Amino acid sequence: MRRPLIRIENLWRVYTNGAVEVPALRGVSIVIEQGEFVAVMGASGSGKSTFLNILGFLDRPTRGRYLFRGRDVTALSADERAEIRNREIGFVFQSFNLLPRATVVENVELPLFYGPLPYAEQRPRALAALAALGLSDRAFSYPNQLSGGQQQRVAIARALVTEPSLLLADEPTGNLDSVAGKELMELLVRLNVQQGLTVVLVTHEPDIAAYAQRVVHFRDGLIVSDQPRGVHP
């Protein structure tokens, strides 16, 4: 039996723009089990990115409850959120967000910098994470010497180097061609199946969402459909 990793109840996120209040999420409730692969879909402005940011402790809900591993994490301090981001969550962004003047392995080491791992073990751990994704020979290159697909794999290595339980990906294939996008999705599926990594992925492409076990649709800040897809294609 799977344990719920995330339980969200009636979650609101309202942006205040001067005097105008713009609700991005209007009472979202969802449970995500450990080991699930969830695709979040919706038009732009539907609130899917806001939802992902709150899941990843980058943003805070205005109202509602957020339980992470059964612990109420709705109102944590900036420091506590930083710690959870460091230990439990890996992010993959559409634009990779690699530091351009740092080498590949230095980019992968970055989360370890803020974690408890002793300095001497950081480099080996980062190299191991790169090796797991077949990037050993690129460890001392700079990001701009890599293809888009390789850069996104470096970003995944960086996300996974702290061995988080949750991988959050915001349009990870958005800047990749279809071949590289397909490879990336296969990699995410492999990580999900083989390592039991929970993956929540935001996309607007049905082809990409098709890799997930479960697809959640957002519209106007609400979940309008939540369909299990059973098996991977």
Next chain:
Amino acid sequence: MKLFRMTLRAALVALRRNKLRSALTMLGIIIGVAAVVAMVSIGQGATAAVQAQIRSLGTNLLMVIPGATTAAGARSGWGGVSTLTVGDARAIERECSAVAAVTYLRRQVVQVVHADQNWSTVAQGTTSTFPVVREWNVARGRFFTAQEEEGAARVAVIGQTVVDQLFGVGQDPIGAIIRVRNVAFEVIGVLEAKGQTTWGQDQDDVLVLPFSTAEKRVFGTQLFNVVDMIFVSARSTADIPEAAKQIRALLRQRHRIPTGEDDDFTVRSLDDMARASETASRVMTNLLFAVASISLIVGGIGIMNIMLVSVTERTREIGLRMAVGAKPRHVLLQFLTEAVVLSAVGGGIGALVGIIGSLLIAHLGGWPTLLSPVAVAGALLFSAAVGIFFGYYPSWKASRLEPIAALRYE
């Protein structure tokens, strides 16, 4: 410790990314610190040089000269009237408790002859206590004794300039016979070289004779026992004001000056002169220091400016660092470290430049400089403080960024 090392490393990496910009930012601090170090060393060097020259006249020294330098009415000033006597000098020695020793002198320009050489110099008739009071000893030979002074012995002690003018290289002046106004004197000693005074007078161009000999045989004066100047050495530096007071009271009484009348003599202490010049040069040093400090502050503003630019430029990087687990204080520390590294490295280089600069000034310009470890350390500390002060606001701004807003920043 680990955090510190990692932060320092990250700061160095970040600064190395923008070498030219880092160097230019540092330049402000380098110039500021170098200016502080060089200016203070020049100021202190000048102070020390003036002090040393004043002290070379003798410490604890008081001078009594005839005439008064009163501004009111027509008064004879420095040495204008011959009112001081040998009796006055002896009375000062006898009666003033704050006085350790007294000497007096009378002088005249004379022509000195040795063999086929002659030279015009100042003959000073003085007492055997002259070397003690003036703190001016003989370099070779000996000074004349109290017996020789009383017995009007025909002995002379000469300054280095007179030696150079009258004697050839390798000629020993000690024991030589010189003639002053056709009176033969035996040279018994050579005074230590003192060089020029602050006002450019050659102190070594001098011929020292026993007072009685000079008065009776050389100066050809009608007025006996009159002196041009009395030198008094106080028991200690602290006793100088008391000695001056005692001398003034005694001389007013001896000269029968009624209350309310001006003195017919002047008592001057070298300590007063030293202190006045010290104050003047300290004001100068402080002024230089203030100007140099302003350039250091300008350098600090340069750091703040660049840090603000850097924070804006690296907003996405800050967002990313926060996304992977950086706490606000990590971000704060990272940027603060960059600012402090900039200013401290700049300060170090600046101190070096300042030290080399002041050595060059001393060497090439011939200015006396005095390197002050306090100024160097102070400038270094101050530059680090400038880094913290001007780096704090940009760093704080960076640490307060919302991770999500920072990540989306274009």
